Amino acid sequence: xxxxxxxxxxxxxxxxxxxxxxxxxxxxxxxxxxxxxxxxxxxxxxxxxxxxxxxxxxxxxxxxxxxxxxxxxxxxxxxxxxxxxxxxxxxxxxxxxxxxxxxxxxxxxxxxxxxxxxxxxxxxxxxxxxxxxxxxxxxxxxxxxxxxxxxxxxxxxxxxxxxxxxxxxxxxxxxxxxx
Amino acid sequence: xxxxxxxxxxxxxxxxxxxxxxxxxxxxxxxxxxxxxxxxxxxxxxxxxxxxxxxxxxxxxxxxxxxxxxxxxxxxxxxxxxxxxxxxxxxxxxxxxxxxxxxxxxxxxxxxxxxxxxxxxxxxxxxxxxxxxxxxxxxxxxxxxxxxxxxxxxxxxxxxxxxxxxxxxxxxxxxxxxxxxxxxxxxxxxxxxxxxxxxxxxxxxxxxxxxxxxxxxxxxxxxxxxxxxxxxxxxxxxxxxxxxxxxxxxxxxxxxxxxxxxxxxxxxxxxxxxxxxxxxxxxxxxxxxxxxxxxxxxxxxxxxxxxxxxxxxxxxxxxxxxxxxxxxxxxxxxxxxxxxxx
Numbered sequence: 122x123x124x125x126x127x128x129x130x131x132x133x134x135x136x137x138x139x140x141x142x143x144x145x146x147x148x149x150x151x152x153x154x155x156x157x158x159x160x161x162x163x164x165x166x167x168x169x170x171x172x173x174x175x176x177x178x179x180x181x182x183x184x185x186x187x188x189x190x191x192x193x194x195x196x197x198x199x200x201x202x203x204x205x206x207x208x209x210x211x212x213x214x215x216x217x218x219x220x221x222x223x224x225x226x227x228x229x230x231x232x233x234x235x236x237x238x239x240x241x242x243x244x245x246x247x248x249x250x251x252x253x254x255x256x257x258x259x260x261x262x263x264x265x266x267x268x269x270x271x272x273x274x275x276x277x278x279x280x281x282x283x284x285x286x287x288x289x290x291x292x293x294x295x296x297x298x299x300x
Numbered sequence: 301x302x303x304x305x306x307x308x309x310x311x312x313x314x315x316x317x318x319x320x321x322x323x324x325x326x327x328x329x330x331x332x333x334x335x336x337x338x339x340x341x342x343x344x345x346x347x348x349x350x351x352x353x354x355x356x357x358x359x360x361x362x363x364x365x366x367x368x369x370x371x372x373x374x375x376x377x378x379x380x381x382x383x384x385x386x387x388x389x390x391x392x393x394x395x396x397x398x399x400x401x402x403x404x405x406x407x408x409x410x411x412x413x414x415x416x417x418x419x420x421x422x423x424x425x426x427x428x429x430x431x432x433x434x435x436x437x438x439x440x441x442x443x444x445x446x447x448x449x450x451x452x453x454x455x456x457x458x459x460x461x462x463x464x465x466x467x468x469x470x471x472x473x474x475x476x477x478x479x480x481x482x483x484x485x486x487x488x489x490x491x492x493x494x495x496x497x498x499x500x501x502x503x504x505x506x507x508x509x510x511x512x513x514x515x516x517x518x519x520x521x522x523x524x525x526x527x528x529x530x531x532x533x534x535x536x537x538x539x540x541x542x543x544x545x546x547x548x549x550x551x552x553x554x555x556x557x558x559x560x561x562x563x564x565x566x567x568x569x570x571x572x573x574x575x576x577x578x579x580x581x582x583x584x585x586x587x588x589x590x591x592x593x594x595x596x597x598x599x600x601x602x603x604x605x606x607x608x609x610x611x612x613x614x615x616x617x618x619x620x621x622x623x624x625x626x627x628x629x630x631x632x633x634x635x636x637x638x639x640x641x642x
Contacts, residue, residue, distance in 0.1 A: 141339030142514050145349050150358065150510075150519035157362050157426060162418040165369035168376040169398040170417070172384050 261293050268292050336584055340513040341446070341504035353505055354513035357439065361429045361510065369394065401425075404614075405621050412531075416624055419527055423520055424617035427511060431579055431609030434509020435602065440583060443505035445497035511579035511612070514572060521571035524620040529564075532627030540627070567623065571616065578612045 268289060340354035372394035375383035387395050401421045406413045433439060497503050510516040532540040544564070546557035582605040589598035 139338070140514050141337075142518060143350060146340075146352060146355060146513075146515040147519050147522075149355060150516045151523060153358060153362055154422065154426065154519060154523060157365065158418050158422040160366050161369055161422050161425070164366065164373055164377070165394065166398060166418055166421060168373040169395050170402065170414070172376050172387075172395065173399055173402075175384060 265289055265293055336587065338514075338580070340508050340515065341443075341502070343444075343446070343504060343506070352513065352515075353443075353508040354510050354516065357433055357507045358426075358430060358510035358516055360507075361426060361433055365425055365429065401617070404618070408618060408621055408625065412624060412628065413621075416527070416531075416621065419523070420617045420621050420624075423524070423620060424613050427520065427575065427616050428610060428613035430510035430516065431613060432606065433507075434512060434579060434583060435586075435605055435609065439507040439509065440505045440587075442507075443503055445501040446504040447501045509579055509583065511575050511609075512583055514576050517572045517576040518568075520575070520616065521568045524571060524616075524623070525565075525568050528620070528623045528627045531624050535628040571619070575612050575616055578608055582608050 340352035342350040342352050343356060344351050368390070372390045375391060383391060398421065401424055402413065402417065405417065405420060532543075542557075544557045544561040546553040549556065585601055586598065586605060589601045592598075
């Protein structure tokens with residue numbers, strides 16, 4: 122290679138020149154690069170990186186929100202379940218109480234009714250008995266009279282004395298037994 | 301018919317028409333002997349300022365980057381909620397690219413990514429586009445016959461162009477390409493210029509990849525170096541120098557410090573020549589392959605160069621980020637950490 126030959130490198134300056142390195146061109150490239158870096162930073166890197174960051178932020182927020190909503194939903198669900206269970210339990214209680222009360226009342230009613238029936242029956246029986254007695258008594262009276270009259274008329278004479286009374290009584294007793 | 305297929309047919313049509321014209325009208329469509337020059341060729345001069353083709357392409361790349369960015373982030377910058385919510389088209393593409401670069405950088409050194417993102421990402425984009433623009437057909441092959449200023453003749457006479465590769469399809473294949481290293485003042489120098497250009501003029505392509513010019517690669521290397529050293533000083537103060545002038549660690553420590561110092565500066569050179577060498581060599585490979593096998597067979601090398609262009613941009617940016625990260629690391633910290641670990 123020409124570069125390796127001593128005669129081709131008289132001075133350092135020419136050496137660089139052979140490689141095409143030129144201070145004004147080098148400076149132009151440095152300036153060009155610096156300007157490009159500054160401009161691209163303003164019009165490309167910053168907007169894009171900001172957008173990417175904003176997007177990442179937004180996604181993170183969305184995920185967090187979703188997680189929050191999920192938790193809220195779960196807690197609402199469990200809340201609902203708990204309330205439902207409680208309501209069901211309460212309903213069961215109320216129902217049971219009502220049933221219990223109804224049973225008690227029913228029993229009371231039955232007892233009461235039975236008592237009332239018995240009382241009524243008793244009363245009725247008593248009444249009937251009284252009436253029977255009354256009827257019997259009046260019948261006895263009337264029968265005595267009737268028997269006396271009939272006997273008087275049949276015999277044609279008036280029955281007198283103690284023996285008559287005993288006879289009458291005996292007849293009535295027999296009637297009563299027949300009755 | 302899909303767009304890709306249409307483009308493929310259009311490209312094939314251009315190739316066929318070009319080949320036909322080349323043989324039908326040889327006087328008008330001449331293929332000259334290509335010249336490979338390490339130096340970027342000048343297009344015009346303003347005083348002593350040489351405006352070169354690589355600077356022109358770098359400026360084009362710069363403009364393209366700025367315009368594309370302006371268009372892509374127009375809606376984002378105006379605070380369009382819809383664009384923020386739902387990126388599409390160019391905006392989506394640029395967002396994807398920036399995010400990819402950011403994630404790659406964050407993978408290596410998450411602490412200082414945002415602070416140096418602007419520099420490292422710009423290095424990546426500028427180098428990547430410079431590399432890839434250099435591969436566009438026409439770049440490096442369409443140009444002018446440059447009569448030049450006073451220097452042009454001297455360059456020829458003094459063989460200042462150094463390394464020249466001459467490949468001519470008019471010569472038998474066995475003779476081309478010829479790697480010719482000229483003697484200073486050698487008479488061959490005249491013959492190395494394109495035979496299409498009149499005597500005394502030289503073929504200068506309009507465009508040349510910025511990365512195939514040491515001015516761009518050295519500029520980026522210097523920026524990378526300055527940023528790294530600046531960051532080291534701003535983080536550690538003058539303690540940063542302890543890394544290089546180590547008097548505590550005895551003789552071995554002192555020498556290790558010196559080696560660190562040398563390697564610190566050697567980085568400039570390795571940065572400069574790694575990128576330049578890869579891209580420049582890639583162009584030479586493409587040129588040689590195109591002259592050896594005009595059709596089809598040079599295509600795999602095209603694919604290779606696209607890959608190399610990406611890798612070199614990636615390497616430049618990532619190494620810069622890694623060195624920035626290293627510079628902020630104090631040597632004392634290291635010792636303490638190690639002790640804590642024990």
